[in-house]
Amino acid sequence: MAIITLTTDFGLKDHFVGAIKGTIYSELKDAKIVDISHSISPFNIQECAYILKNSYYAFPKGSIHIVGVDAEPTVENPHIAVYVDGHYFIAANNGVVSLITAEINPEKVFEIKLPDVLHGAFPVLDVFVKVACHLARGGKLEVVGKPFDDLKILKEFSPRVSNNGNTLTGSVIYIDNYGNVITNIQKGLFEAYRKGRKFEINARNKRLTEIYDSYSDIINFNLDKSRRKGPGDLLALFNSSDYIELAIYKSNLQTVGGASTLLGLDYRDTIIINFE
Template sequence: MAIITLTTDFGYKDHFVGAIKGTILSDLPEVHVVDISHAVSPFNIQECAYILKNAYRTFPTGTVHIIGVDSELSAENQHIAAQVDGHYFVGANNGVISLITSEIAPEKVMEINIPNLNTSSFPVLDVFVQAACHISRGGKLEVIGKPFNDLKELREFEPRITNNGKSIVGNVIYIDNYGNVITNIQKSLFEAYRSGRDFEISARTNTMKTIHDSYNGIINYNFDRSQRKGPGDALALFNSAGYVELAIYKSDLNTVGGASTLLGLNYRDTVTINFL
Protein backbone atom coordinates (compact mmCIF):
# COMPACT_ATOMS: atom_id res chain seq x y z
CA MET A 1 0.00 0.00 0.00
CA ALA A 2 1.68 3.19 -1.19
CA ILE A 3 1.31 6.24 1.09
CA ILE A 4 2.23 9.84 0.35
CA THR A 5 1.93 12.43 3.13
CA LEU A 6 1.69 16.20 2.77
CA THR A 7 3.09 18.78 5.17
CA THR A 8 2.79 22.36 3.92
CA ASP A 9 2.14 25.98 4.86
CA PHE A 10 -0.49 26.31 2.12
CA GLY A 11 -3.59 26.45 4.31
CA TYR A 12 -6.95 25.44 2.84
CA LYS A 13 -8.27 28.64 1.26
CA ASP A 14 -6.35 28.34 -2.00
CA HIS A 15 -6.23 25.66 -4.67
CA PHE A 16 -2.74 24.37 -3.84
CA VAL A 17 -3.61 21.37 -1.65
CA GLY A 18 -6.39 20.24 -3.97
CA ALA A 19 -4.16 20.51 -7.03
CA ILE A 20 -1.43 18.45 -5.35
CA LYS A 21 -3.86 15.70 -4.36
CA GLY A 22 -5.54 15.68 -7.76
CA THR A 23 -2.21 15.34 -9.56
CA ILE A 24 -1.06 12.52 -7.29
CA LEU A 25 -4.30 10.59 -7.69
CA SER A 26 -4.32 11.08 -11.46
CA ASP A 27 -0.87 9.51 -11.59
CA LEU A 28 -1.38 6.88 -8.87
CA PRO A 29 -5.11 6.22 -8.33
CA GLU A 30 -4.45 3.57 -5.66
CA VAL A 31 -2.12 5.63 -3.49
CA HIS A 32 -3.23 6.85 -0.06
CA VAL A 33 -2.68 10.59 0.34
CA VAL A 34 -2.55 11.68 3.99
CA ASP A 35 -2.52 15.26 5.28
CA ILE A 36 -0.12 15.72 8.20
CA SER A 37 -0.63 19.49 8.33
CA HIS A 38 -1.31 22.42 6.04
CA ALA A 39 -1.28 24.93 8.90
CA VAL A 40 2.47 25.35 9.30
CA SER A 41 3.23 29.03 9.81
CA PRO A 42 4.47 30.49 6.49
CA PHE A 43 8.14 29.62 5.86
CA ASN A 44 8.58 28.35 9.44
CA ILE A 45 11.22 25.67 8.99
CA GLN A 46 11.49 24.65 12.64
CA GLU A 47 7.72 24.35 13.06
CA CYS A 48 7.48 22.20 9.95
CA ALA A 49 10.33 19.96 11.13
CA TYR A 50 8.81 19.55 14.60
CA ILE A 51 5.44 18.49 13.21
CA LEU A 52 6.84 16.13 10.60
CA LYS A 53 9.53 14.65 12.85
CA ASN A 54 6.94 13.62 15.41
CA ALA A 55 4.44 12.29 12.87
CA TYR A 56 6.44 10.38 10.26
CA ARG A 57 7.51 7.59 12.64
CA THR A 58 3.89 6.47 13.01
CA PHE A 59 3.60 5.67 9.30
CA PRO A 60 4.68 2.39 7.69
CA THR A 61 8.22 2.22 6.36
CA GLY A 62 8.38 3.12 2.69
CA THR A 63 6.02 6.08 3.13
CA VAL A 64 6.91 9.15 1.03
CA HIS A 65 6.63 12.54 2.75
CA ILE A 66 6.26 15.68 0.64
CA ILE A 67 7.46 18.85 2.40
CA GLY A 68 5.82 21.95 0.94
CA VAL A 69 7.46 24.76 2.92
CA ASP A 70 9.94 27.25 1.44
CA SER A 71 10.19 25.11 -1.67
CA GLU A 72 11.27 27.61 -4.35
CA LEU A 73 14.42 26.45 -6.12
CA SER A 74 17.59 28.52 -5.85
CA ALA A 75 21.34 28.04 -5.78
CA GLU A 76 21.10 27.73 -1.98
CA ASN A 77 17.77 25.90 -1.79
CA GLN A 78 18.16 22.80 -3.93
CA HIS A 79 15.39 20.26 -4.41
CA ILE A 80 16.30 17.00 -2.72
CA ALA A 81 14.96 13.55 -1.92
CA ALA A 82 16.27 11.70 1.12
CA GLN A 83 15.90 8.17 2.44
CA VAL A 84 15.84 8.29 6.24
CA ASP A 85 14.86 5.64 8.76
CA GLY A 86 13.12 3.61 6.04
CA HIS A 87 11.07 6.62 4.91
CA TYR A 88 11.44 9.02 1.99
CA PHE A 89 11.37 12.81 2.24
CA VAL A 90 10.96 15.08 -0.77
CA GLY A 91 11.49 18.80 -0.29
CA ALA A 92 13.94 21.66 -0.46
CA ASN A 93 17.35 21.90 1.16
CA ASN A 94 16.14 24.53 3.62
CA GLY A 95 16.96 22.79 6.90
CA VAL A 96 13.79 20.76 7.47
CA ILE A 97 15.34 17.44 6.48
CA SER A 98 18.53 18.11 8.45
CA LEU A 99 16.44 18.79 11.56
CA ILE A 100 14.68 15.47 11.01
CA THR A 101 18.00 13.68 10.51
CA SER A 102 19.67 15.31 13.53
CA GLU A 103 19.43 12.02 15.43
CA ILE A 104 19.25 9.54 12.53
CA ALA A 105 21.76 9.68 9.71
CA PRO A 106 20.17 9.65 6.25
CA GLU A 107 20.69 6.48 4.25
CA LYS A 108 20.74 8.35 0.96
CA VAL A 109 20.29 11.95 -0.22
CA MET A 110 19.82 12.94 -3.86
CA GLU A 111 19.53 16.30 -5.59
CA ILE A 112 16.44 16.02 -7.76
CA ASN A 113 17.04 16.38 -11.47
CA ILE A 114 14.11 15.08 -13.50
CA PRO A 115 14.56 15.65 -17.25
CA ASN A 116 12.02 17.52 -19.36
CA LEU A 117 9.93 18.87 -16.47
CA ASN A 118 7.76 21.90 -17.11
CA THR A 119 8.32 23.99 -13.99
CA SER A 120 6.49 27.03 -12.67
CA SER A 121 6.26 28.96 -9.41
CA PHE A 122 4.63 25.87 -7.85
CA PRO A 123 7.55 23.43 -7.43
CA VAL A 124 5.70 21.22 -4.96
CA LEU A 125 3.32 20.32 -7.79
CA ASP A 126 5.79 20.40 -10.67
CA VAL A 127 8.74 18.63 -9.03
CA PHE A 128 7.98 17.12 -5.62
CA VAL A 129 4.82 15.31 -6.72
CA GLN A 130 6.63 13.78 -9.69
CA ALA A 131 9.48 12.59 -7.47
CA ALA A 132 7.10 11.25 -4.81
CA CYS A 133 5.03 9.31 -7.34
CA HIS A 134 8.20 7.83 -8.85
CA ILE A 135 9.35 6.62 -5.43
CA SER A 136 5.87 5.31 -4.55
CA ARG A 137 5.90 3.19 -7.70
CA GLY A 138 9.08 1.56 -6.44
CA GLY A 139 11.44 3.72 -8.47
CA LYS A 140 15.01 4.28 -7.33
CA LEU A 141 16.27 7.64 -6.11
CA GLU A 142 19.20 7.40 -8.51
CA VAL A 143 16.81 7.71 -11.46
CA ILE A 144 15.53 11.14 -10.40
CA GLY A 145 18.71 12.69 -9.06
CA LYS A 146 22.39 12.65 -8.26
CA PRO A 147 24.14 12.15 -4.89
CA PHE A 148 24.02 15.22 -2.66
CA ASN A 149 26.28 15.84 0.34
CA ASP A 150 25.48 19.38 1.41
CA LEU A 151 22.41 19.21 3.64
CA LYS A 152 21.75 22.62 5.15
CA GLU A 153 22.10 22.47 8.94
CA LEU A 154 20.40 24.96 11.24
CA ARG A 155 22.63 25.18 14.30
CA GLU A 156 20.69 28.15 15.65
CA PHE A 157 17.93 25.80 16.76
CA GLU A 158 20.14 23.68 19.00
CA PRO A 159 20.06 24.35 22.78
CA ARG A 160 23.31 25.60 24.31
CA ILE A 161 25.08 24.38 27.43
CA THR A 162 26.48 27.33 29.41
CA ASN A 163 27.78 28.26 32.85
CA ASN A 164 30.10 25.24 33.02
CA GLY A 165 27.25 22.80 32.56
CA LYS A 166 24.98 24.50 35.08
CA SER A 167 22.56 25.94 32.51
CA ILE A 168 20.76 24.84 29.37
CA VAL A 169 19.64 27.72 27.17
CA GLY A 170 16.92 26.75 24.73
CA ASN A 171 14.31 28.41 22.56
CA VAL A 172 10.64 28.14 21.76
CA ILE A 173 10.36 26.11 18.55
CA TYR A 174 6.64 25.44 18.38
CA ILE A 175 3.32 26.68 19.78
CA ASP A 176 0.51 24.16 19.50
CA ASN A 177 -3.23 24.53 19.04
CA TYR A 178 -3.76 24.99 22.79
CA GLY A 179 -1.10 27.66 23.07
CA ASN A 180 1.30 25.26 24.76
CA VAL A 181 4.92 26.28 24.23
CA ILE A 182 7.41 23.61 23.12
CA THR A 183 11.12 24.22 23.56
CA ASN A 184 14.03 22.57 21.80
CA ILE A 185 15.30 21.14 25.10
CA GLN A 186 14.88 17.38 25.03
CA LYS A 187 14.42 15.20 28.10
CA SER A 188 17.56 13.23 27.25
CA LEU A 189 19.67 16.43 27.31
CA PHE A 190 18.06 17.59 30.56
CA GLU A 191 18.74 14.27 32.29
CA ALA A 192 22.31 14.13 30.97
CA TYR A 193 23.20 17.41 32.71
CA ARG A 194 20.95 17.35 35.74
CA SER A 195 22.96 14.80 37.77
CA GLY A 196 20.32 14.77 40.49
CA ARG A 197 20.41 18.53 41.08
CA ASP A 198 17.43 20.76 41.74
CA PHE A 199 16.63 23.14 38.92
CA GLU A 200 14.70 26.21 37.94
CA ILE A 201 13.10 26.91 34.56
CA SER A 202 13.09 30.58 33.61
CA ALA A 203 11.01 32.03 30.78
CA ARG A 204 10.68 35.81 30.79
CA THR A 205 9.45 36.60 34.32
CA ASN A 206 8.12 33.10 34.95
CA THR A 207 9.90 30.40 36.96
CA MET A 208 9.05 26.73 37.53
CA LYS A 209 10.87 24.17 39.67
CA THR A 210 9.11 20.96 38.66
CA ILE A 211 8.73 19.12 35.37
CA HIS A 212 5.79 16.73 35.16
CA ASP A 213 5.21 13.73 32.92
CA SER A 214 1.57 14.63 32.23
CA TYR A 215 -0.64 17.70 32.23
CA ASN A 216 -2.60 16.67 35.30
CA GLY A 217 0.65 16.01 37.14
CA ILE A 218 0.22 19.40 38.81
CA ILE A 219 -2.90 18.18 40.62
CA ASN A 220 -2.44 16.72 44.08
CA TYR A 221 -5.55 14.60 44.45
CA ASN A 222 -4.94 14.30 48.20
CA PHE A 223 -5.96 17.94 48.57
CA ASP A 224 -9.49 19.25 48.62
CA ARG A 225 -10.59 20.63 45.24
CA SER A 226 -10.50 24.18 46.61
CA GLN A 227 -6.81 23.76 47.52
CA ARG A 228 -5.58 22.04 44.36
CA LYS A 229 -3.85 23.50 41.39
CA GLY A 230 -5.94 23.05 38.27
CA PRO A 231 -7.31 24.81 35.17
CA GLY A 232 -5.49 28.06 34.54
CA ASP A 233 -2.31 27.09 36.39
CA ALA A 234 1.05 26.98 34.63
CA LEU A 235 3.19 23.87 34.46
CA ALA A 236 6.21 22.37 32.75
CA LEU A 237 6.24 18.81 31.44
CA PHE A 238 8.07 16.42 29.17
CA ASN A 239 5.63 16.10 26.28
CA SER A 240 4.92 13.00 24.23
CA ALA A 241 7.71 13.93 21.80
CA GLY A 242 10.27 14.13 24.63
CA TYR A 243 10.67 17.92 24.75
CA VAL A 244 10.29 20.35 27.64
CA GLU A 245 6.92 22.04 27.22
CA LEU A 246 5.36 24.94 29.12
CA ALA A 247 1.59 24.82 29.37
CA ILE A 248 -1.48 26.18 31.06
CA TYR A 249 -3.62 23.35 32.40
CA LYS A 250 -6.79 23.00 30.31
CA SER A 251 -6.01 26.16 28.35
CA ASP A 252 -8.04 27.55 25.47
CA LEU A 253 -6.60 30.26 23.25
CA ASN A 254 -10.10 31.35 22.30
CA THR A 255 -11.19 32.07 25.89
CA VAL A 256 -8.80 32.21 28.83
CA GLY A 257 -5.63 32.00 26.72
CA GLY A 258 -2.69 29.61 26.68
CA ALA A 259 0.92 29.53 27.77
CA SER A 260 2.01 31.53 24.74
CA THR A 261 -0.27 34.44 25.63
CA LEU A 262 -0.44 34.19 29.42
CA LEU A 263 3.30 33.67 29.85
CA GLY A 264 4.15 36.08 27.04
CA LEU A 265 6.18 33.60 25.00
CA ASN A 266 6.63 33.60 21.24
CA TYR A 267 8.53 31.60 18.65
CA ARG A 268 12.32 31.75 19.27
CA ASP A 269 11.99 33.24 22.76
CA THR A 270 14.57 31.99 25.26
CA VAL A 271 13.83 29.40 27.92
CA THR A 272 16.62 28.61 30.39
CA ILE A 273 17.06 25.72 32.81
CA ASN A 274 19.47 26.49 35.65
CA PHE A 275 20.75 23.64 37.81
CA LEU A 276 21.08 24.68 41.44
Protein backbone atom coordinates in the same frame (compact mmCIF):
# COMPACT_ATOMS: atom_id res chain seq x y z
CA MET B 1 1.35 1.06 -2.63
CA ALA B 2 3.42 3.39 -0.43
CA ILE B 3 1.72 6.11 1.58
CA ILE B 4 2.34 9.70 0.45
CA THR B 5 2.14 12.31 3.21
CA LEU B 6 1.73 16.05 2.78
CA THR B 7 3.15 18.71 5.10
CA THR B 8 2.84 22.29 3.87
CA ASP B 9 2.28 25.91 4.84
CA PHE B 10 -0.47 26.26 2.21
CA GLY B 11 -3.45 26.35 4.55
CA LEU B 12 -6.83 25.10 3.31
CA LYS B 13 -8.38 28.27 1.90
CA ASP B 14 -6.66 28.14 -1.47
CA HIS B 15 -6.57 25.56 -4.25
CA PHE B 16 -3.06 24.25 -3.63
CA VAL B 17 -3.79 21.18 -1.50
CA GLY B 18 -6.68 20.14 -3.70
CA ALA B 19 -4.55 20.46 -6.84
CA ILE B 20 -1.78 18.36 -5.31
CA LYS B 21 -4.14 15.58 -4.29
CA GLY B 22 -5.98 15.65 -7.60
CA THR B 23 -2.72 15.35 -9.53
CA ILE B 24 -1.55 12.43 -7.40
CA TYR B 25 -4.86 10.61 -7.90
CA SER B 26 -4.70 11.31 -11.64
CA GLU B 27 -1.37 9.49 -11.76
CA LEU B 28 -2.10 6.88 -9.10
CA LYS B 29 -5.77 6.03 -8.77
CA ASP B 30 -5.11 3.80 -5.75
CA ALA B 31 -2.85 6.30 -4.01
CA LYS B 32 -2.89 6.56 -0.22
CA ILE B 33 -2.52 10.22 0.78
CA VAL B 34 -2.27 11.40 4.39
CA ASP B 35 -2.33 15.06 5.46
CA ILE B 36 0.09 15.63 8.32
CA SER B 37 -0.44 19.40 8.43
CA HIS B 38 -1.18 22.32 6.12
CA SER B 39 -1.05 24.87 8.93
CA ILE B 40 2.70 25.33 9.26
CA SER B 41 3.53 29.00 9.78
CA PRO B 42 4.72 30.41 6.44
CA PHE B 43 8.33 29.43 5.67
CA ASN B 44 8.86 28.19 9.23
CA ILE B 45 11.39 25.39 8.77
CA GLN B 46 11.78 24.70 12.49
CA GLU B 47 8.04 24.30 13.03
CA CYS B 48 7.76 22.03 10.01
CA ALA B 49 10.66 19.89 11.22
CA TYR B 50 9.16 19.56 14.71
CA ILE B 51 5.86 18.27 13.36
CA LEU B 52 7.44 15.87 10.88
CA LYS B 53 10.11 14.62 13.27
CA ASN B 54 7.41 13.60 15.71
CA SER B 55 5.11 11.98 13.19
CA TYR B 56 6.97 10.41 10.25
CA TYR B 57 8.23 7.40 12.24
CA ALA B 58 4.63 6.35 12.97
CA PHE B 59 4.15 5.59 9.26
CA PRO B 60 5.22 2.33 7.63
CA LYS B 61 8.72 2.07 6.24
CA GLY B 62 8.82 3.13 2.62
CA SER B 63 6.40 6.03 3.15
CA ILE B 64 7.02 9.13 1.05
CA HIS B 65 6.87 12.55 2.71
CA ILE B 66 6.33 15.65 0.58
CA VAL B 67 7.59 18.74 2.43
CA GLY B 68 5.95 21.83 0.94
CA VAL B 69 7.49 24.54 3.11
CA ASP B 70 9.96 27.02 1.58
CA ALA B 71 9.96 24.74 -1.44
CA GLU B 72 10.98 27.14 -4.21
CA PRO B 73 14.39 26.05 -5.55
CA THR B 74 17.38 28.37 -5.69
CA VAL B 75 21.04 27.90 -6.54
CA GLU B 76 21.72 27.39 -2.83
CA ASN B 77 18.60 25.34 -2.08
CA PRO B 78 18.00 22.86 -4.92
CA HIS B 79 15.29 20.23 -4.73
CA ILE B 80 16.36 16.99 -3.09
CA ALA B 81 15.01 13.52 -2.42
CA VAL B 82 16.40 11.80 0.66
CA TYR B 83 16.13 8.21 1.86
CA VAL B 84 16.70 8.01 5.61
CA ASP B 85 15.45 5.74 8.38
CA GLY B 86 13.45 3.77 5.84
CA HIS B 87 11.49 6.81 4.65
CA TYR B 88 11.65 9.14 1.65
CA PHE B 89 11.60 12.92 2.06
CA ILE B 90 11.10 15.26 -0.90
CA ALA B 91 11.96 18.87 -0.10
CA ALA B 92 14.12 21.85 -0.92
CA ASN B 93 17.62 21.72 0.53
CA ASN B 94 16.71 24.33 3.15
CA GLY B 95 17.78 22.39 6.25
CA VAL B 96 14.44 20.82 7.08
CA VAL B 97 15.62 17.24 6.45
CA SER B 98 18.63 17.64 8.72
CA LEU B 99 16.36 18.88 11.50
CA ILE B 100 13.87 16.03 11.03
CA THR B 101 16.52 13.31 11.20
CA ALA B 102 19.20 15.02 13.26
CA GLU B 103 20.53 11.82 14.85
CA ILE B 104 20.36 9.61 11.72
CA ASN B 105 22.63 9.66 8.69
CA PRO B 106 20.77 9.54 5.36
CA GLU B 107 21.41 6.46 3.25
CA LYS B 108 20.81 8.28 -0.04
CA VAL B 109 20.58 11.95 -1.02
CA PHE B 110 19.79 12.94 -4.61
CA GLU B 111 19.42 16.32 -6.24
CA ILE B 112 16.23 16.17 -8.29
CA LYS B 113 16.83 16.65 -12.02
CA LEU B 114 13.66 15.87 -13.93
CA PRO B 115 13.66 16.34 -17.72
CA ASP B 116 11.13 18.61 -19.39
CA VAL B 117 9.88 20.20 -16.16
CA LEU B 118 8.89 23.85 -16.16
CA HIS B 119 9.95 25.43 -12.87
CA GLY B 120 7.16 27.80 -11.96
CA ALA B 121 5.60 29.17 -8.79
CA PHE B 122 4.19 25.81 -7.68
CA PRO B 123 7.18 23.44 -7.40
CA VAL B 124 5.43 21.07 -4.99
CA LEU B 125 2.97 20.25 -7.75
CA ASP B 126 5.36 20.53 -10.70
CA VAL B 127 8.26 18.55 -9.19
CA PHE B 128 7.58 16.93 -5.81
CA VAL B 129 4.38 15.18 -6.88
CA LYS B 130 6.10 13.63 -9.91
CA VAL B 131 8.93 12.30 -7.75
CA ALA B 132 6.54 11.00 -5.10
CA CYS B 133 4.42 9.16 -7.65
CA HIS B 134 7.54 7.64 -9.21
CA LEU B 135 8.69 6.35 -5.83
CA ALA B 136 5.19 5.13 -4.92
CA ARG B 137 5.24 2.97 -8.07
CA GLY B 138 8.45 1.37 -6.79
CA GLY B 139 10.80 3.56 -8.80
CA LYS B 140 14.40 4.25 -7.83
CA LEU B 141 15.90 7.52 -6.61
CA GLU B 142 18.65 7.15 -9.19
CA VAL B 143 16.11 7.83 -11.94
CA VAL B 144 15.00 11.24 -10.62
CA GLY B 145 18.37 12.90 -10.23
CA LYS B 146 22.02 12.64 -9.33
CA PRO B 147 23.82 11.92 -6.03
CA PHE B 148 24.13 15.01 -3.85
CA ASP B 149 26.64 15.53 -1.03
CA ASP B 150 25.82 19.02 0.19
CA LEU B 151 22.81 18.42 2.45
CA LYS B 152 22.22 21.65 4.37
CA ILE B 153 22.69 21.22 8.11
CA LEU B 154 20.89 23.53 10.54
CA LYS B 155 22.10 23.59 14.12
CA GLU B 156 21.41 27.11 15.31
CA PHE B 157 18.42 26.03 17.36
CA SER B 158 20.33 23.71 19.69
CA PRO B 159 20.18 24.56 23.42
CA ARG B 160 23.27 26.21 24.90
CA VAL B 161 25.08 24.90 27.96
CA SER B 162 26.95 27.46 30.07
CA ASN B 163 28.07 28.31 33.59
CA ASN B 164 30.07 25.08 33.91
CA GLY B 165 27.04 22.98 33.12
CA ASN B 166 24.79 24.77 35.60
CA THR B 167 22.67 26.61 33.03
CA LEU B 168 20.70 25.46 29.99
CA THR B 169 19.42 28.12 27.61
CA GLY B 170 16.75 26.92 25.23
CA SER B 171 14.42 28.44 22.68
CA VAL B 172 10.75 28.16 21.81
CA ILE B 173 10.52 25.99 18.69
CA TYR B 174 6.78 25.41 18.47
CA ILE B 175 3.45 26.65 19.81
CA ASP B 176 0.67 24.11 19.50
CA ASN B 177 -3.08 24.41 18.98
CA TYR B 178 -3.65 24.93 22.71
CA GLY B 179 -1.06 27.69 22.98
CA ASN B 180 1.34 25.35 24.78
CA VAL B 181 4.98 26.38 24.39
CA ILE B 182 7.43 23.68 23.30
CA THR B 183 11.12 24.31 23.87
CA ASN B 184 14.09 22.68 22.20
CA ILE B 185 15.30 21.20 25.52
CA GLN B 186 14.78 17.45 25.53
CA LYS B 187 14.50 15.21 28.57
CA GLY B 188 17.78 13.42 27.90
CA LEU B 189 19.78 16.65 27.82
CA PHE B 190 17.99 18.02 30.88
CA GLU B 191 18.66 14.90 32.96
CA ALA B 192 22.28 14.70 31.79
CA TYR B 193 23.03 18.11 33.32
CA ARG B 194 20.59 17.98 36.19
CA LYS B 195 22.29 15.00 37.87
CA GLY B 196 19.61 14.86 40.55
CA ARG B 197 19.94 18.54 41.48
CA LYS B 198 17.17 21.04 42.14
CA PHE B 199 16.40 23.38 39.28
CA GLU B 200 14.48 26.48 38.30
CA ILE B 201 12.89 27.15 34.93
CA ASN B 202 12.76 30.85 34.06
CA ALA B 203 10.21 31.92 31.46
CA ARG B 204 9.66 35.67 31.34
CA ASN B 205 8.71 36.55 34.92
CA LYS B 206 7.57 33.03 35.86
CA ARG B 207 9.59 30.49 37.85
CA LEU B 208 8.92 26.75 37.87
CA THR B 209 10.70 24.16 40.00
CA GLU B 210 8.94 20.98 38.93
CA ILE B 211 8.41 19.13 35.65
CA TYR B 212 5.51 16.71 35.31
CA ASP B 213 5.00 13.72 33.04
CA SER B 214 1.38 14.56 32.21
CA TYR B 215 -0.87 17.60 32.41
CA SER B 216 -3.10 16.28 35.20
CA ASP B 217 -0.07 15.57 37.42
CA ILE B 218 -0.38 19.19 38.52
CA ILE B 219 -3.42 18.21 40.59
CA ASN B 220 -2.80 16.87 44.09
CA PHE B 221 -5.93 14.80 44.61
CA ASN B 222 -5.10 14.43 48.31
CA LEU B 223 -5.96 18.08 48.83
CA ASP B 224 -9.41 19.60 49.08
CA LYS B 225 -10.59 20.99 45.73
CA SER B 226 -10.40 24.54 47.04
CA ARG B 227 -6.66 24.14 47.71
CA ARG B 228 -5.62 22.25 44.59
CA LYS B 229 -3.87 23.55 41.54
CA GLY B 230 -5.93 23.03 38.40
CA PRO B 231 -7.41 24.80 35.37
CA GLY B 232 -5.65 28.09 34.69
CA ASP B 233 -2.43 27.15 36.48
CA LEU B 234 0.96 27.10 34.76
CA LEU B 235 2.96 23.88 34.58
CA ALA B 236 6.00 22.39 32.88
CA LEU B 237 6.05 18.83 31.61
CA PHE B 238 7.92 16.46 29.35
CA ASN B 239 5.55 16.19 26.42
CA SER B 240 4.87 13.09 24.33
CA SER B 241 8.00 13.83 22.28
CA ASP B 242 10.17 14.29 25.42
CA TYR B 243 10.59 18.06 25.00
CA ILE B 244 10.07 20.44 27.91
CA GLU B 245 6.72 22.14 27.38
CA LEU B 246 5.04 24.98 29.24
CA ALA B 247 1.26 24.85 29.45
CA ILE B 248 -1.71 26.41 31.17
CA TYR B 249 -3.80 23.52 32.47
CA LYS B 250 -7.10 23.21 30.55
CA SER B 251 -6.80 26.66 29.03
CA ASN B 252 -8.22 27.74 25.69
CA LEU B 253 -6.05 29.81 23.38
CA GLN B 254 -9.12 31.19 21.62
CA THR B 255 -10.80 32.50 24.79
CA VAL B 256 -8.75 33.16 27.92
CA GLY B 257 -5.42 32.43 26.23
CA GLY B 258 -2.69 29.80 26.48
CA ALA B 259 0.84 29.68 27.82
CA SER B 260 2.18 31.49 24.75
CA THR B 261 -0.09 34.53 25.12
CA LEU B 262 -0.29 34.62 28.90
CA LEU B 263 3.50 34.39 29.28
CA GLY B 264 4.21 36.55 26.24
CA LEU B 265 6.33 33.85 24.60
CA ASP B 266 6.78 33.44 20.87
CA TYR B 267 8.88 31.46 18.44
CA ARG B 268 12.63 31.66 19.25
CA ASP B 269 12.08 33.32 22.63
CA THR B 270 14.40 32.18 25.41
CA ILE B 271 13.80 29.74 28.27
CA ILE B 272 16.54 29.41 30.92
CA ILE B 273 17.03 26.51 33.34
CA ASN B 274 19.40 26.97 36.27
CA PHE B 275 20.61 24.00 38.33
CA GLU B 276 21.51 24.42 41.99
